[in-house]
Amino acid sequence: MEPCHDAATLGRVRCSTLLDGAPRVSLVSVSKLGEKLLEDALKLGLPERAELVAELLASLDGAPDEDAEAAWAAEIERRAARARSGDDPGRPWPEVRDHIRTGLSKR
Numbered sequence: 001m002e003p004c005h006d007a008a009t010l011g012r013v014r015c016s017t018l019l020d021g022a023p024r025v026s027l028v029s030v031s032k033l034g035e036k037l038l039e040d041a042l043k044l045g046l047p048e049r050a051e052l053v054a055e056l057l058a059s060l061d062g063a064p065d066e067d068a069e070a071a072w073a074a075e076i077e078r079r080a081a082r083a084r085s086g087d088d089p090g091r092p093w094p095e096v097r098d099h100i101r102t103g104l105s106k107r
Contacts, residue, residue, distance in 0.1 A: 030038075041052055082088040 041049060044052065079088075083090065
């Protein structure tokens with residue numbers, strides 16, 4: 001693998017080509033095992049790669065926070081009870097959608 005032309009801006013990197021011919025930049029510090037795992041993973045079909053990515057990302061989260069899970073469950077139940085009781089009539093979808101679009105356009 002040849003060094004990238006812009007290695008000065010990226011730090012120590014190396015360039016290679018993905019199976020579809022797209023360029024890929026990787027850190028030199030990635031182990032040989034990591035490179036082999038990535039190479040094998042890129043040969044998987046899209047659904048298998050997506051599942052692998054989801055599992056890898058989930059592994060970064062660590063153990064679930066039981067207090068947070070309980071707090072979210074309580075909040076969801078509180079909101080559902082308000083909706084069922086009629087205390088919170090909600091807002092029409094077009095209004096909510098416009099509010100979201102306005103917020104996103106300000107980013």
